[in-house]
Amino acid sequence: MEELQDEIKKRRTFAIISHPDAGKTTLTEKLLLYGGAIHLAGSIKSRKAQRHAVSDWMEIEKQRGISVTSSVLQFDYGGCRINILDTPGHQDFSEDTYRTLMAVDSAVMVMDAAKGIETQTKKLFKVCKQRNIPIFTFVNKLDRFGKAPLDLMDEIENVLGIRAYPMNWPIGIDGRYCGVYNRIKNNVELFASDDSHGQKERDSVVYSLDDEKLIENIDTDIYESLIDDIDLLNAAGEKWNDEKVAKGELTPMFFGSAMTNFGVKNFLEEYLRLAPSPQPHESTNGLIMPDDDKFSAFVFKIQANMNPAHHDRLAFIRICSGKFERNMQVLQVRNDKVIKLSQPQQFLAQDRQIIDNAYPGDIVGLFDPGIFRIGDTICDVKKKFRFADFPVFPPERFARVEAKDTMKRKQFIKGIAQLTQEGAVQLFEQPGAGMESYIVGTVGQLQFDVLEYRLKNEYNVDINITMQPFEVARWLELKNGMEVTPESLRGADRGMFVYDMKKQPVLLVSNEWALGWIIDNNPDLLLHNVPPDKQEV
Incomplete structure (x- = not known):
């Protein structure tokens, strides 16, 4: 201790x-x-x-x-x-x-x-x-x-x-x-x-x-x-x-x-x-103190292809309590699974080294085979809890994105899925459109430039980006708990009906006026700026 x-x-x-x-x-x-x-x-x-x-x-x-992305730098x-x-x-x-x-x-x-x-x-x-x-x-x-x-x-x-x-x-x-x-x-x-x-x-x-x-x-x-x-x-x-x-x-x-x-x-x-040393963090079990001897951390960033030669994928964790040890077994709370934290790394930008130990306040990169999500809590198997969820930004720009070469469909799907998991963009599927194209939502225009650049240079996929005339996204629920479908929604044709990656229904519209018409004509409809299980920034 x-x-x-x-x-x-x-x-x-x-x-x-x-x-x-x-x-x-x-x-x-x-x-x-x-x-x-x-x-x-x-x-x-x-x-x-x-x-x-x-x-x-x-x-x-x-x-x-x-x-255009957060980098982690550590030194004494x-x-x-x-x-x-x-x-x-x-x-x-x-x-x-x-x-x-x-x-x-x-x-x-x-x-x-x-x-x-x-x-x-x-x-x-x-x-x-x-x-x-x-x-x-x-x-x-x-x-x-x-x-x-x-x-x-x-x-x-x-x-x-x-x-x-x-x-x-x-x-x-x-x-x-x-x-x-x-x-x-x-x-x-x-x-x-x-x-x-x-x-x-x-x-x-x-x-x-x-x-x-x-x-x-x-x-x-x-x-x-x-x-x-x-x-x-x-x-x-x-x-x-x-x-x-x-x-x-x-x-x-x-x-x-x-x-x-x-x-x-x-x-x-x-x-x-x-400056302060590491501080407590809110959780479902109350405040988690840094000097609690039970290990805990959360994932705040996922980054694919930091080393393009290896096409690696890293999950960055902030250690909140306890001592981190290489190859330790912890509980991934979201999946309720015990996982082994292997190949832990610390960074000076793209330069990295494998470490054996780390402590509260430290940022550690973990090799991620695709199991982590932003906001994940990992903790001691004997002390299960969740840290507070990350609020999200509502998207304000939308575009249809598809691969120019249909023969590269597999790389396209993999690349855009990984970049979505990083939180770089938000991904939506239009019913009937299949996986040939996606609707991509971003906070700003520059994110589309980065998306195009990274798909080209990290996944060898050229894409077509067709901007859509929408500026407002609303997640949909019905007060009676029934499923929202395009057929059940009056005025769905005034915008675009899509699903997010959790299959939650979302309506994209061009302005607040169009949104007001839909609200007036669907009195049983509940609308959310972000997914119902998330908090807006």
């Missing part, structure tokens, strides 16, 4: 969230650089050098310079075992990001200093707030012109409704900052010029606030401005409150530049000091 508690205290499991292009993936990579997990950071923008972010392992991500630093879950920034992949946030104990919100709070940042922040998880803010791109630090603090409060406590403060003039003041240590760190274009750790010198050498190295005006800012923060700024930070009501705020390694090391060290 003592070993288990010691290992739990070392764990920090967090996600990095942001609007696209705020620098989330760059920050992830720089944390790996400082953690010693990599020795040379690759600039995402530097396509000529053919270097790509370590966390972007899928080929389409390297080509487009965006993250400062006596801590760090589990970073790098998430998609693009709004079309919100569902994957939401599932990832179910598996973390805190989140790092990356803001562009010039753009402030952006649309996707607000959406992801709302999800974090719903879960009451601590949120740490990293104001990025301080090497460029941006909004004043005080204005960014006001924006966080006014737009997100959360107070900010600056842990450090930038020194210099907009876009030409030379260092940061550390409020906790009451000292100043001045950075040397960056000659490596952000590929190596950045040299710096630390001064006490009243050191004459500090004043010699920065203009008197800048020094006096810094003293005024410090006085203002201490007098009028938010007071530190551990409880508010733990509830996600107060965000520790850091300023820096991930691209130039400005303030990154300070952020990493302070985050590890302040």
Whole structure:
């Protein structure tokens, strides 16, 4: 038990969230650089050098310079075992990001200093707030012109409704900052010029606030401005409150530049000091504590073809309690079957290694022969329960998808089924259409591009995508419990009647007006935005 508690205290499991292009993936990579997990950071923008972010392992991500799937990165630093879950920034992949946030104990919100709070940042922040998880803010791109630090603090409060406590403060003039003041240590760190274009750790010198050498190295005006800012923060700024930070009501705020390694090391060290170790999880048996000696975990992600050469399929689990041991036997609750957890792996992006043990907070990849589903609970055979279900996003875009070459029907069915199990898309069957084509639902348009790319490159199937004129999906039930059929539904011809993969009836319609007509003309009908057994995000 003592070993288990010691290992739990070392764990920090967090996600990095942001609007696209705020620098989330760059920050992830720089944390790996400082953690010693990599020795040379690759600039995402530097396509000529053919270097790509370590966390972007899928080929389409390297080509487009965006993250479209969550990746898992693990390394040790400062006596801590760090589990970073790098998430998609693009709004079309919100569902994957939401599932990832179910598996973390805190989140790092990356803001562009010039753009402030952006649309996707607000959406992801709302999800974090719903879960009451601590949120740490990293104001990025301080090497460029941006909004004043005080204005960014006001924006966080006014737009997100959360107070900010600056842990450090930038020194210099907009876009030409030379260092940061550390409020906790009451000292100043001045950075040397960056000659490596952000590929190596950045040299710096630390001064006490009243050191004459500090004043010699920065203009008197800048020094006096810094003293005024410090006085203002201490007098009028938010007071530190551990409880508010733990509830996600107060965000520790850091300023820096991930691209130039400005303030990154300070952020990493302070985050590890302040961030929570693994937290309890809700279940049908109440709260499951991390230090419970009975093993438990849940599947939050499934990924096919991380190694295209082997056509492998991995289920990612978040360990919630107990000690994980290679080849241990556990209960898969959904199927009520005892299974053996073989070939457990941990990751640095696409690089992986077989492990023998893991602890609460750790993310482990398991070889999946097709038995796992997102949201599955696995636990000790003597202690059966379920963790809380994952909420789902209602689809908003629909298309008919079919293989161009009918001779590749088998690969097409396998590929689209696997990608559906990953949660990348939602799949529907139209009565009478057979398996020659499917109706695919997504949250956003970009998911169709990824679907087409992955079927082509991972399953060698070219597809035709025909967009459908529907924007609303409703799962159908009758109040009397009878089966809903196209024949029993008045107005079914005003949309498209389909079944999801659990054979539940669904109606796709083009707008809310058409939906209203169907509601008015089917008084015994119950409609749901998501499957009746699921909760909507």
